[in-house]
Structures are given as C-alpha cells and as structure tokens.
Amino acid sequence: MYCEKIKFKNYRNIENTEVKFSPGINVLYGENAQGKTNFLEGIYYFAYGKSFRLASDKEIIRFGEKEAEIKTEFYDKVRKRSHEIKFFENSKKICLKENIKTARLSEFIGIFRAVLFSPEHLSIVKDGPSERRNFEDIAISQLFPLYMSSLSKYQKTLAQRNSLLKDPETHLLKEMIYVYSEQLAEYGALISEYREKYTKKLSIFVSEIINEMTAGKEKVKINYIQRKSKEEYIKSLTENTEKEIRAGTTLYGIHKDDINIELNGKDSRNFASQGQQRSIALAMKLAEGEISKEITGEDPVFLFDDILSELDQRRKDYILSGLSDKQVIITCCEKVNVGNIFTVKNGEIIA
Numbered sequence: 001m002y003c004e005k006i007k008f009k010n011y012r013n014i015e016n017t018e019v020k021f022s023p024g025i026n027v028l029y030g031e032n033a034q035g036k037t038n039f040l041e042g043i044y045y046f047a048y049g050k051s052f053r054l055a056s057d058k059e060i061i062r063f064g065e066k067e068a069e070i071k072t073e074f075y076d077k078v079r080k081r082s083h084e085i086k087f088f089e090n091s092k093k094i095c096l097k098e099n100i101k102t103a104r105l106s107e108f109i110g111i112f113r114a115v116l117f118s119p120e121h122l123s124i125v126k127d128g129p130s131e132r133r134n135f136e137d138i139a140i141s142q143l144f145p146l147y148m149s150s151l152s153k154y155q156k157t158l159a160q161r162n163s164l165l166k167d168p169e170t171h172l173l174k175e176m177i178y179v180y181s182e183q184l185a186e187y188g189a190l191i192s193e194y195r196e197k198y199t200k201k202l203s204i205f206v207s208e209i210i211n212e213m214t215a216g217k218e219k220v221k222i223n224y225i226q227r228k229s230k231e232e233y234i235k236s237l238t239e240n241t242e243k244e245i246r247a248g249t250t251l252y253g254i255h256k257d258d259i260n261i262e263l264n265g266k267d268s269r270n271f272a273s274q275g276q277q278r279s280i281a282l283a284m285k286l287a288e289g290e291i292s293k294e295i296t297g298e299d300p301v302f303l304f305d306d307i308l309s310e311l312d313q314r315r316k317d318y319i320l321s322g323l324s325d326k327q328v329i330i331t332c333c334e335k336v337n338v339g340n341i342f343t344v345k346n347g348e349i350i351a
C-alpha cells in the first residue's frame, strides 16, 4: 500500500497544502509546533476514521474556520483510490470513497491501512489494560469491519446498561438489564474470539522480532486474558447483577480484558527496563504491520511520529533497514540522512 498524495484544507495549522510522497522512506522534518504531527494525524484519519490524539473531529478545524477537508490518493494492490473526509463545525463529518458518501465509518476504514507509532505507545507496555485493549481494537478494526461495528455496538450497549445500573429504580428494570446482558454477551463473545486469535499471531511475530532485535537474548510471550463464550458472559452478568447494581457499573465483559506481555517469563509491565519496554512496544507495532500484511496480502503504510530521537542507533537501524521496502512516513526535529525529506514550517511544506 502506498499513499501518493494528500491534500489538506483548514486542517489545524495547515491552511491549504498538498504533499506528494514517494514509496519508501519519507521524512517530515521541522522545528517544534510547525505541523508535523498534524500531517500524520491527517493521514491516519483515512486508516482509522478518528484522530489518534483522542481529539474530537471538530477540534481539527483550523481556528476561525467552519469547515476542513482532507483528501488522499493512494494505491492498494487492486488499484488507485481516492478518499476524502469533510469536517464541519456544526454537523458530523462525512467520509467519501471516490466521491461517494459512505453511510457508516466501518465501510470507510480498513481500505487504507496504516500502522502508527509514537513515543506515547510505550504506554501499551507500561500502563494499564485499557492501553493494550485499545491497541488491539485499533489494529483489528482496520482488518475486520465486523469487529469494528461489534465493538461500537458493545460500547453503546454498555453505556446504556451502566446507566440502568445507576438508576435508583433499578430493581424495576431488571428485565431491561437482562436484555442488555444478552446483547453484551453476544457482541462480547465475538470480540473476544477475534482478540484471542489476534493475540496468538501477535505473540508469534513479536517473539520473532524481539529475538532478532536482541540476538536471541530476550524472549517475549503475549497472552490474551481471556476468551469466553456467550454463555459464560451471560452467566457472569446474570449471577452478579445485584453486585453490579451496588457498584453502579458493569463489572464483567470484554471491557475488562487484558493482554499479558511476558519478558523472559515475567510481567513486562513490572519487570522490564525502560529500554526493554521500548523494544517491546516497537516490536508490537512492527508485528501489527506483519499481521496486516499476512491478512490483507499487502504492507500497510507506517507512520512514525517523533520516534527516532527516542531510539538508540541499533534500534533505529533495525527499523529503517527492516522497513526499506515499505512506505514509511516519519516526523522528526533533527536532520536525518535517509529518504525523501520534506521541511515543514508553519503548516506548509517548504522544500
């Protein structure tokens, strides 16, 4: 997969700019606050339909403007495609494929596929379970539209069930709670099946990558905790409704899952050093790309935000040499001597 062109209009600090990328390594170079991450965020919108900075769609409209637009032309193994997103101050964004509006986000994402890696991704290894769930949710959603739509239904149902559990009249609403429990169990079982399969693949690729990166010194194993059937979810939810009413929230289900990352037999969250955690986070991102390729038959585009300064020379060489046959778009503040270099200044590309 190869992103050839992207056009921005009123996107954050980018007023009106077009960038033409080449296959291979592309570097967006510039001082702080010039718009480098904004460019990557825009590209990533085509992969995930959302900002990776957890910003709302409206926040990306340039200050003082009412609308914004991004448009890309990219190649996948089938043909050249043109996708577009329009953002509005007072209404929901619209996503277009070859100028035709898509009704659902799950119809739009998953065609342009990208893997994003930034220093914050260290949190996948270092922080709590939600970071790891989020990593898998984003990765699996790009590969399977059914996963994305089930997850979004799960989240809506969970919010409705939680508001019932908080209701002072809850005891009158038990039947309604049960209806939601059944729905959660159904979506949950499907999501958990995808997560388990994905984690198995992830574990294989990550352990291979870490093995290569550390010349066999470190061993990593990743386990999903834990797959359950629809019946098991229903059982947990119905047997514990009273407890959940007291807690005012849903205590069981895939929103509580974790992915356990072991380094040399020990939990990497507590026992791996900073450098080891960084290697694992990097390996997980490279593995995300490998799985995407295995399933779709082509490499995704790799987007690296400001990671080179964080990595030592050995890991830097490892990624840059390992990815030389794929398209990579990197931002950095220091001059580097690789790839096709674009200088970003004040939301414009000046060279």
Ligand SMILES: Nc1ncnc2c1ncn2[C@@H]1O[C@H](COP(=O)(O)OP(=O)(O)OP(=O)(O)O)[C@@H](O)[C@H]1O
Pocket: 011, 012, 013, 014, 030, 031, 032, 033, 034, 035, 036, 037, 038, 039, 059, 060, 061, 062, 063, 306, 333
């Ligand atoms: N909606 C918006 N309208 C106008 N400008 C915005 C908007 N949102 C963010 N900006 C500005 O965009 C600028 C560039 O942001 P960006 O994060 O892309 O910089 P960067 O080049 O990645 O910097 P760094 O090297 O520090 O990461 C920021 O100064 C920010 O104030």
Ligand SMILES: [Mg+2]
Pocket: 036, 037, 038, 305, 306, 331
């Ligand atoms: Mg930045």
